[in-house]
Amino acid sequence: MKRTLAFGGLVATAGLLAAGLAAPAQATPQDVASDALATNGIAAYEVAAYWKANKAANLIGATPYDVETKVVAKHISKGGPAPDSKPGIVPAIGDEKKVAAKSKNVNLPKTTGKVFFTTPDGPDADSRPDRHWCSATSVQSAYHNLVATAGHCVYDTETNAATLDKWVFIPGYYQGKTPWGIYVGKQAFTHYDYDVYEDGDRDYAFVTVYNGLSFYHDGVVKPFDENPGAWREVSRATYENFKNQFRYWEGPNYYCEHESHYYVWAFVDAGRLGDNVGGQGLAYNQKIGQPVFVFGYPSGSHPDGNYAYSGATLKWTYGKTFKATAAEIKAEELQAVKSSFTGEGALGSSWLLKYNNGRRLGYLNGVTIGVSDTDGNNRYDTSISPYFDGELYGVYSAAKNLWSGSIAVPFESPALH
Known part of the structure; x- marks a missing residue:
């Protein structure tokens, strides 16, 4: 599926913020939209199995979310973002008592990775889903379980469904490898x-994720006799529940009966996201004109056909933010940065303010939602992001204190008996 965001009228300016602060504002509970992704352990288990089964074939076969963004700056404008309250920050995981400092040397952050999801393929309900990915990052939260990315890498604005399906975050992903595990999305905000x-x-969107999962034998399910250590004995009720869940599964069986005992395939709990890779801090209502690092997985071509990025490895760019508007997407409070990133794959890239090279931590202050060819030479030269203000902090606040927990081993729940 291809979805196009038309930024036909981006207006950009490098001017400073208007003097004076607006009245303090923050998103209220009525301003926050929240939708479930994988609602329970069984559903989350199935999502993880979908991506990792058959030697991670679905991960390897996924393509960057195919959003074309052609943004043309026609004239300078005084529009753009302004703070809606006092500036604020949330420290990164492990950085709560430190102050991040700027560094000219760049070590890539462990917090960044790819989010994978599926989208419907055509009107036929039996059609196979398309598999896609965007960029994203781990951020600070009470339970070290929160991911930030672009809103349209979570919410399905094409079909008007609530959210994209089978949503997972994989930090450090590379060619089917999941070095710190797979983190299944639980709740989106x-x-x-x-x-x-x-x-x-x-x-923009924040997603709570379950504890990570790692896998025996790279996700290849073997019969019990060949690999008994990867199976866990459960009650017959749990076994029957799994059998019903995976009855029409096109991959390997995740349940078996052996000598009158019942077993299900047991993934390994990889722990909490933030404990494994850290989590960036958050900055909002910050002054425009400060330098940021942008980290993501750009892919695809420039308008002139030049393929500058493969999307296989994490890339970075650096520059000072400036104001931007894009009326065609109802956007009057954007920020932008000069960048050669192409749009595919780079959507959801993290914009980090005051990035510290030693700790590989900074403050998340933007997420890429599109790219722009502002000088008309058929090469993208600008990335754009929503301005992070008090409204964003309100959405973050709704997500940051929610527990998710482990889904590694199927649980013996009273509801299953």
Whole structure:
């Protein structure tokens, strides 16, 4: 599936913020949209199995989310973002008592990775889903289980369904490898104005994820006799539940009966996301004009056909933010940075303020929602992001204190008996 975001009227300026602060503002509970992804351990288990089965064939076969963004700056404008309250920061995981410092040397952050999801393929309900990915990053939260990315890498604005399906985050992903595990999305949060009106100024999302999963034999399910250590004995009720869940599964069986005992395939708990890779801090209502590092997985070609990026490895770019607007996506409070990143795959890239090279931590201050060819030479030269203000902090606050827990081994729940 191809979805196009038309940024036909981006307006950009490098001017400073208007003097004076607006009245303090923050998203209220009524402004926050929240939708479930994998609602329980069984559902999350099935999502993880979908991506890792058959030697991670679905991961390897996924393509960058194919969003074409052609943004043309026609004239300078005084529009753009301004703080809606006092500036604020949330420290990164492990950095709560430290102050991040700028560094000219760049060590890539462990927090960045890819989010994978599926989208419907055509109107036929029996059609196979398309598999896609965006960029994303781990951020600070009470339970070290939160991911930030672009809103349209979580919410399905094409079909008007609530969320994209089979959503997972994989930090450090490379060619089917999951060095710190797979983290299945549990609950998604964005601003009501994006969920309902697709307001480009609110094109961001925070997703709580379950504990990570690692896998025996790289996800290749073997019969019990060949690999008994990867199976766990469970009650007959749990076994029957799994059998019903995977009855029409096209991959290997994740349940078996052996000598009158019942077993299910047991993934290994890899622990909490933030404990494994850390989590970036958060900055909001910050002054425009500060330098940021942008980390993501750009892929695809420039308009002139030049393929500058493969999307296989993490890349970075660096520059100072400036104001931007894009009326065609109802966006009047964007920020932009000069960047050669192409749009495919780079959507959801993290913009890190005051990035510290030693700790590989900074403050998340933007997420890429599109790219722009501002000088008309058929080469993308600018990335754009919503401006992080008090409204964004309100959405973050709704997500940051929610527990998710482990889904590694199927549980013996009273509901299953």
